[in-house]
Structure formats: C-alpha cells, structure tokens
Amino acid sequence: MNLSLSILEFAVIGAGLAILLADLWTPVPQKRNLGYAAAAAVGLIFLASMLMQAAAPAYAFEKMYVLDGLALFFKRFFLFAAVIVLVMSVEFADRIEAGIAEYYALIMFALAGMMFAASANDFILVFVSLELITVTFYVLTSFQRGRLHSLEAGVKYLILGALASAFLVYGIALVFGVANTTNFGELMGSARVASARPVFLLGLLLVLVGLGFKIAAFPFQIWAPDVYQGSPAPTTAFLAVGSKAAGFILLLRVLFSAVPEITVNWTKLLMVIAGMTILYGNLCAIPQRNLKRLLGYSSIAHAGYMLLGVAAMNSAGSSAILYYLGAYLFTVLAAFTVICVVMRGVEGDDISAVAGLHQRSPLLAASLSLAMVSLAGIPPLAGFFGKFLLLKAVVEKGATQPGCYWLIAVAILGVVISLYYYLGVVRAIYWSKGSAELSDIKVSWPIQVSLYACIAAMFYLGLFPDRLVNIAMEAVKALKL
Amino acid sequence: MDPVFAFLALLTTAGAVAAVSLRNLVHCALCLVVAFAGLAALYLQLNAQFIGFAQILVYVGAVAILIVFAILLTRGSEPGNQPILSSSWQAGLGVAVLVLGALGVAVASSFVRYYPVSPAPQPTVRELGEQLMTNYVLPLEVIGLLLTAAMIGAVIIAMHEKQGPR
Numbered sequence: 001m002n003l004s005l006s007i008l009e010f011a012v013i014g015a016g017l018a019i020l021l022a023d024l025w026t027p028v029p030q031k032r033n034l035g036y037a038a039a040a041a042v043g044l045i046f047l048a049s050m051l052m053q054a055a056a057p058a059y060a061f062e063k064m065y066v067l068d069g070l071a072l073f074f075k076r077f078f079l080f081a082a083v084i085v086l087v088m089s090v091e092f093a094d095r096i097e098a099g100i101a102e103y104y105a106l107i108m109f110a111l112a113g114m115m116f117a118a119s120a121n122d123f124i125l126v127f128v129s130l131e132l133i134t135v136t137f138y139v140l141t142s143f144q145r146g147r148l149h150s151l152e153a154g155v156k157y158l159i160l161g162a163l164a165s166a167f168l169v170y171g172i173a174l175v176f177g178v179a180n181t182t183n184f185g186e187l188m189g190s191a192r193v194a195s196a197r198p199v200f201l202l203g204l205l206l207v208l209v210g211l212g213f214k215i216a217a218f219p220f221q222i223w224a225p226d227v228y229q230g231s232p233a234p235t236t237a238f239l240a241v242g243s244k245a246a247g248f249i250l251l252l253r254v255l256f257s258a259v260p261e262i263t264v265n266w267t268k269l270l271m272v273i274a275g276m277t278i279l280y281g282n283l284c285a286i287p288q289r290n291l292k293r294l295l296g297y298s299s300i301a302h303a304g305y306m307l308l309g310v311a312a313m314n315s316a317g318s319s320a321i322l323y324y325l326g327a328y329l330f331t332v333l334a335a336f337t338v339i340c341v342v343m344r345g346v347e348g349d350d351i352s353a354v355a356g357l358h359q360r361s362p363l364l365a366a367s368l369s370l371a372m373v374s375l376a377g378i379p380p381l382a383g384f385f386g387k388f389l390l391l392k393a394v395v396e397k398g399a400t401q402p403g404c405y406w407l408i409a410v411a412i413l414g415v416v417i418s419l420y421y422y423l424g425v426v427r428a429i430y431w432s433k434g435s436a437e438l439s440d441i442k443v444s445w446p447i448q449v450s451l452y453a454c455i456a457a458m459f460y461l462g463l464f465p466d467r468l469v470n471i472a473m474e475a476v477k478a479l480k481l
Numbered sequence: 482m483d484p485v486f487a488f489l490a491l492l493t494t495a496g497a498v499a500a501v502s503l504r505n506l507v508h509c510a511l512c513l514v515v516a517f518a519g520l521a522a523l524y525l526q527l528n529a530q531f532i533g534f535a536q537i538l539v540y541v542g543a544v545a546i547l548i549v550f551a552i553l554l555t556r557g558s559e560p561g562n563q564p565i566l567s568s569s570w571q572a573g574l575g576v577a578v579l580v581l582g583a584l585g586v587a588v589a590s591s592f593v594r595y596y597p598v599s600p601a602p603q604p605t606v607r608e609l610g611e612q613l614m615t616n617y618v619l620p621l622e623v624i625g626l627l628l629t630a631a632m633i634g635a636v637i638i639a640m641h642e643k644q645g646p647r
Contacts, residue, residue, distance in 0.1 A: 064616070125623070132626060
C-alpha cells in the first residue's frame with residue numbers, strides 16, 4: 001500500500017475542508033474572497049503535481065488505484081480547470097444568495113472525485129468516484145435556488161443522473177457476476193473467457209451507457225442543454241470541462257485497459273455513436289439563442305468529435321483525445337468566464353446580451369470571439385489542430401475499416417454546420433446594431449489573468465502543438481492499444 | 482417448526498398488519514419499526530449477519546426515523562377520517578392472491594429445486610469489516626466525502642431564505 005501516490009487528492013480534500021472551516025471565522029463581506037484562497041490552494045497543488053513523475057505505473061490499495069502517465073495528465077488537467085472555475089465563481093459570488101464558501105468547497109470535492117476517477121483501476125473506485133462527482137454536481141447545478149431555471153436543471157440532472165448510475169452499477173454487477181473480479185488488471189486476463197457469455201457483454205454495454213451519460217454522447221445527451229442552461233455559469237463550465245473529461249478518462253480505461261479484447265469488436269457501434277453525436281449536437285445548436293444552451297449543444301458535438309478518437313482504436317486516436325481535451329479546456333473556460341462576467345443582471349443569457357461587446361470591453365470581446373473560432377476549428381487556434389489530429393487518426397483506421405471514410409465525411413459536415421452558429425456569436429459581438437447597453441464593463445484582475453492565460457494557451461497550442469502532442473503520446477502508453 | 486422462527490414470524494406479521502390497519506399515523510410508523518426489527522432478527526437467525534445488521538441500520542435506524550420525521554413535519558399526527566379499508570379491497574385481495582399463486586408456481590417449477598444447494602459462502606460481518614478497512618478503504622473514504630458533500634448540499638438547498646422563487 002502506497003499512500004503517497006494519492007497525496008494530490010488528499011491535499012485537495014484537505015483544502016476543501018479548510019475552506020469550509022475558514023468560513024466559520026470569516027466575516028460575511030469577506031466570504032467571497034475565500035474563493036481566491038481556494039484557487040491559490042488548488043494552484044499550488046497544480047504546481048506540486050508538475051513535480052510528480054510517473055514513468056512506470058505505480059499501484060496502491062490492492063491495485064485499485066493506479067498512478068501512471070495518463071492519470072497524471074488528467075489530474076493536472078482537472079486541477080488547472082478548477083483554478084479557473086474558482087476564480088470565475090468569485091466573480092459569480094454576488095449572484096448566489098447564501099453559502100458561497102460551500103460552493104467553493106463543493107467544487108473542490110468534485111475536483112477530488114475527478115482526480116480519483118483519473119486513477120481508477122477498479123470498477124468499485126470508478127463507481128464511487130463518479131458518484132462523488134455527480135452528487136456534488138446535483139448541488140452545484142441547483143445552487144441558485146431562488147431561480148426556477150437553476151432548480152429545474154438540478155432536478156433534471158438528479159433524475160437522469162440517478163438513472164445513469166443505476167445502469168452503471170447494474171452493469172458492474174453483471175460484469176462482476178461473470179468475471180468474479182472488478183479489477184481492470186484481472187479483468188483483462190479473464191475477459192477473453194468471459195466474453196463468450198452474453199451477460200458479460202450486456203454488463204459492459206450497461207457500463208458504457210453510464211459513461212455515455214457523463215460525456216453526453218448520443219443517445220444519452222438529452223440532459224445536457226437544459227442543465228447547461230439553468231446552472232450557474234461556473235458550474236456549467238466545470239460540468240463541460242471536468243465532468244466530461246472524467247467520463248472520457250474512464251471510457252478510455254474501461255475500453256482499452258480492462259477489456260481491450262472485446263472493444264475491438266465494438267468499432268462499428270462506437271463509430272455510429274460518434275457520428276450521431278456530432279450530427280445531433282451541431283444540428284440542434286443552429287436555432288439556439290441562449291448562449292449557455294448553445295454551448296451545451298456544442299459540448300455534445302465536441303463529445304462526438306472526441307469519440308472519433310475512441311472509435312479509431314489506435315494510440316494516435318487516444319492521444320488526439322487528450323490533445324483535444326487540452327485545447328477544449330482553455331477554449332471553454334475562456335467562453336464561460338466571459339459569459340459569467342457579461343451576463344451579470346441579464347435574464348435569459350440571450351446572445352443579444354453580447355451585442356456590441358467590443359465597445360464595452362475589448363478584452364472580453366476578443367476572448368469570446370477567439371473561443372468561438374477555436375471551437376469551430378479554424379487555424380491557427382488550438383481547436384483546429386485537435387480536430388486535425390482526430391481526423392488523422394480515423395484516416396489511419398480507414399485502411400482496415402472502409403466505413404471510417406463515411407465517419408470523416410460526417411465529421412467534416414459537422415464542422416461546416418458549426419461554423420454557422422459559432423460565427424453567429426462573433427457577428428453579434430462585432431457587427432450587431434442597436435444594442436441597448438453600451439456602458440463599460442469592469443473586469444477584475446484575476447479574471448483578466450485567467451482570460452489572458454486561456455488566450456495565450458489557445459494560440460500556443462495551435463501554433464506549437466508538438467509539445468502537448470508528445471506529452472499525450474507518452475500518456476496513452478498506459479493503455480493497451 | 483422452530484419456536485424462535487415461529488415467534489419472530491408472528492411478530493413481523495403482526496407488526497406489518499398493525500402498520501397498515503392502525504388509525505394514528507405515528508402508531509403505524511412505530512409498528513413498521515417492529516416489522517423491520519422482526520425481519521432483521523429473522524435474517525440473523527438464518528445466520529445472514531450482514532443483511533441483518535444492514536436491515537437494522539438502514540431500515541430501523543434511518544428509514545423509520547425518516548418516516549416519523551416526515552409525518553411530524555407535514556400533516557401532523559391527527560388521524561384522518563377515511564375508512565381503513567379502501568372501497569376496492571376485494572380487487573386488491575384478488576391481485577394479491579394472483580401474485581402469490583404466480584410466485585408459488587414459479588418457485589415450485591423452478592430448476593433450482595433439482596440442484597443440490599451449494600454451500601453458500603459465509604462472509605461474516607467481521608470479514609466484511611476487515612475488507613472495508615484494508616483493501617476497500619479508499620472507496621470507503623470517498624463515500625465518506627460523498628456523504629459530506631451530499632449533506633452540505635441538502636442543507637444549502639433546504640435552507641430558509643427570504644424571497645421565494647422568481
């Protein structure tokens with residue numbers, strides 16, 4: 001047993017509890033500033049994670065917990081996302097009636113759940129960490145309990161999330177019933193024998209349903225737009241980035257580390273899911289006027305693009321997912337930070353609220369436009385290179401699976417459709433006429449720092465992608481591809 | 482018949498019948514506790530330790546208290562004035578007999594009867610506890626964090642506030 005492997009998680013939990021306690025001694029006007037303390041603590045843990053090495057996979061807790069390159073990559077990813085989300089929630093604090101310190105603490109608990117998920121090597125830990133993430137998000141989505149939209153989002157997420165959890169745990173029970181183990185390492189040994197039993201395959205399929213819900217893949221995407229629209233902006237950002245990435249790391253681990261022999265037979269299924277998810281997300285995003293809802297549909301489409309990398313079933317595809325997530329992180333966080341600042345006092349988050357934004361605050365306008373352009377996948381921004389890598393991986397697969405070329409056609413069609421609604425937002429920012437509100441927007445310096453960081457990262461990843469690509473290639477060596 | 486089993490079965494059934502037939506809701510809830518406890522004792526008598534103690538912890542401890550609280554917080558304990566028996570009790574009885582018959586036929590014709598009963602594994606509470614505290618301590622701790630988060634969330638969402646939803 002090696003406790004020191006999970007030191008990062010324990011540090012995050014400890015910091016979260018410290019914030020909860022500090023709340024008791026903090027005078028009310030100062031409470032929102034606890035968020036900066038939380039962000040600083042998570043930032044320090046992020047820096048500490050940079051010192052950690054995981055050349056060879058190290059196990060703890062009877063091989064239930066693994067620390068390898070892949071886990072470390074995702075831990076850093078979650079930590080960085082949480083820093084920006086915490087800064088964003090300080091900005092959001094005046095729109096939450098009570099319990100802002102608890103909001104920060106719950107974000108950190110969700111972060112701990114994501115970090116455990118990154119290291120899960122056993123179905124028990126998969127289930128428990130996913131539940132920690134999901135239960136925390138039930139609360140985070142309904143935090144503005146004075147707003148009906150927020151409560152609606154919370155209730156919808158609760159009901160559908162509970163259903164998905166039921167599928168997941170039922171699937172795990174069936175897998176355990178046949179294979180007599182929940183550990184990924186032992187499953188890999190027995191999967192070939194167990195795959196002759198239909199019940200085992202049914203169990204895995206149900207696990208796939210549970211994870212498909214987390215990443216909002218077709219046909220389990222129904223909850224995403226409503227929940228994205230109703231939740232407080234920092235929650236939505238964390239849901240879009242953290243929760244989705246947690247779903248993807250678990251998907252990669254289950255498919256390529258627990259049962260790789262069975263996954264190879266599922267190429268067609270994964271291809272169909274990827275194609276449908278891309279089309280659904282992009283087509284439904286077209287008529288949206290609510291900015292958060294639009295990003296909800298767009299997040300479904302992006303889950304579809306990342307599923308291309310899963311369906312490609314080669315290390316190029318999986319490393320492309322990691323790169324894509326890295327690019328998606330900065331892009332989406334920039335977009336939601338701007339939404340969080342601009343939508344103060346605006347009911348409905350309508351696109352018209354960003355009209356004339358370039359006169360009110362050039363920085364916000366530039367950030368949101370660059371985020372939209374990057375999401376659409378236009379060079380030289382990070383989003384372009386992510387899509388390029390994913391398509392390249394699918395083309396490689398196409399040599400053995402001619403259906404892949406259809407999938408590529410669908411993906412490119414999706415990109416073309418998405419140009420319309422992403423550029424619609426950019427047009428609203430710069431060229432829309434007759435906006436009612438033209439007063440300057442004051443942007444606090446922590447928000448400025450995080451926006452500049454996101455913009456710099458978007459350009460850096462787009463212009464010099466090789467560094468992250470190498471890291472991603474190194475990380476996916478932990479998978480059996 | 483084992484006298485212990487007979488006593489426990491009688492206690493459980495009596496508690497269950499009382500729970501549905503008494504007028505005062507608080508009395509009903511307390512009779513439900515008796516039925517739950519009798520069931521737990523039956524499990525223990527069958528040497529199923531874990532499920533017995535889980536029954537006590539979850540049903541007697543949590544669910545019953547929750548029911549009592551729900552009654553106290555919502556409609557008060559005054560008895561209602563509707564009749565105890567629903568007007569369509571004959572139909573209900575018919576459905577109950579049908580379900581019992583179907584279950585009886587299913588059990589009687591089940592293939593399980595033709596196989597020798599395999600010796601069931603006997604995980605004692607002690608072994609389960611040892612596993613939870615050694616190999617599975619990490620998931621256990623994560624569940625602890627989960628419950629903390631859920632409790633904070635419940636307080637936050639249910640907390641009294643000045644203005645209503647707008």
